[in-house]
Amino acid sequence: MTGYALLSNVETEYLLSQRLTAVERVSVEQFNAAVHQDVLFNPFQYHYDQEHNLFIILTPIFAADFAYLLPHLEHFFQQISGHPSRILMGIVGHGATEQHIATAYIRSENGQKAIDVFDPKSSNPERFFANSGSWLGAAFSGLFRSLVPFSNNDVVLDGDASTTVHYHSLGTQSYFDGVSCGYHNVANILTCRKIIAAGEEVSRDTILSRTANPVHEIAGILNKEKQYQEKVRVSFKEFMSKAWAESMMPFTSPEERKTLTIANYFFGWPKESTALKILYFISLAFIAIPLINVVRRTPVLLLNIIAESANFFKNLLINWAPTHAVTQYIRSGLLLFSLGIQGLFKAPSLVFQALSSPIDALKRVFTDGSKSSKTTNNDQKPKESDKDDLPKGSNVQSIFAQNGLLETRSLQSSAAPIAGLSVEHHKETDSEQDWIDDFSDSVKSVPTNI
Structure with missing residues (x-):
């Protein structure tokens, strides 16, 4: 980030x-x-x-x-x-x-x-x-x-x-x-x-x-x-690196990006499989894939460069702490302007990415949906609270009632209705989960090098 x-x-x-x-x-x-x-x-x-x-x-x-x-x-x-x-x-x-x-x-x-x-x-x-x-x-x-x-x-x-x-x-x-x-x-x-x-x-x-x-x-x-x-x-290089990564590797996680080189994400060189590497040369993919990427990635890169330049300017303004009312108004106005420019160019870049790489976009959507649904189902299971489970980041372990202190067990009783309301929803989403998993698997099998 x-x-x-x-x-x-x-x-x-x-x-x-x-x-x-x-x-x-x-x-x-x-x-x-x-x-x-x-x-x-x-x-x-x-x-x-x-x-x-x-x-x-x-x-x-x-x-x-x-x-x-x-x-x-x-x-x-x-x-x-x-x-x-x-x-x-x-x-x-x-x-x-x-x-x-x-x-x-x-x-x-x-x-x-x-x-x-x-x-x-x-x-x-x-x-x-x-x-x-x-x-x-x-x-x-x-x-x-x-x-x-x-x-x-x-x-x-x-x-x-x-x-x-x-x-x-x-x-x-x-x-x-x-x-x-x-x-x-x-x-x-x-x-x-x-x-x-x-x-x-x-x-x-x-x-x-x-x-x-x-x-x-x-x-x-x-x-x-x-x-x-x-x-x-907050260096300008960080923002430009983000613009490059989001343009050239738009539907990959930060962890995945660390494993890719320009030969993989731009020239289409396969990371594994000798057969795919041989096919890469026979099919002249080393010519076709870079040309395709120039056409579909360049507009997105230009949009992201402008959006991240506005983001950089926004953080410069966050770094400014004016003490006079007039300069405070100027700072807030410029900050609002930079936020608007960032959104104005970021939104079309996302749309263009989805339209130019629909298979990659679908793959990411349904993969993330599958993971999110599984996580939600696991989180919906009732779990008794204990003071040791409370976040260490907070400095108060329980909520104080108006007429005294709530004991830790009060957190258990307050959490139970929330978990109970989620049981029916969990049952209803089982079939949806199977459909998402099946579709995600089918999308993953589609080649996306070109």
Whole structure:
């Protein structure tokens, strides 16, 4: 995948650990024992800056659980420091159209708890902290906020005035950018740390005054580690390589492409079978196949080059974090334009590929359909949930009910109706599955060299 990729909790922890020393890991048992409750909190990492009385939580938490978890976190950290402390963390909530992450800063002011959330976008704070919400309504609301940004809002969590959040929109991430919030969060946490160390007040203005190029800065840290380099494939060469591969090998997987050379995918040289190689020369396929590929691949290549050039420009804009309202509008307008150009040329390239290589297209469609149907049937079988089966990427192992904590077994009962509703569908698709398998096998047997 080219461009900037979404960051998971693993990458977030890694990035912060590269800039923070003495990172501690807290186990579930250690945390629950300290707060004297079974909070069912996943293991998390934190850094303690004793000089500035600051705790930085490296592991993001869910915004819907923020109000419940915050008192326990404050109690846990107070046992370490001996007094109330500042806390910085990333919180994951509902964005305009996708999961989103913002930066929370908690401290005491005049004996009162103060909570600030700094969002690189202009999200709806009520929706951000809610358990669910309307996707369509959020999309239009987010678009409106991106055009008329609300830089400051207050939202009361769980009806408790002591957990009033002061929400600040930074606008450094565009509404049309759905991938870079993780980069902005890491950069904003590190920026807030520098502001605190300098003895200044953490505010929207002080953060923006120190914001330079957060996405580029964080991507540079990822590029130093080989296992994370796939997250930031943003060179122009990467986009042109993608355009070439999708034009010359349109119906092959990335794994298959690694096994092919230009002799295979362009000149039609058989990978195996001596008989086919002999036939290749006797039939003069080494002349016919390249000529055919020039005719049917060249138009697609030109379309893909333009589409991927627009994609490259889009990622350049994602890399730009303007701090003034005017330049933010310009950035969003250019980003929308690049998305339109990319789609305008990508769509006809896909149509042309399907029309110029119908057998390859059918083969791919029915092969993928067969695999997808088999996977779906397997996934529809009822499976009891267990806390060990929950994703390690999340930092909360269960959903908290309004009047207490849901035990792990509640996940079993909630999952059962979903699996039960799928039983009839599974029976109905058996005959469809056989038909797909038979057709896929017949299509596979058709030669596609020319």
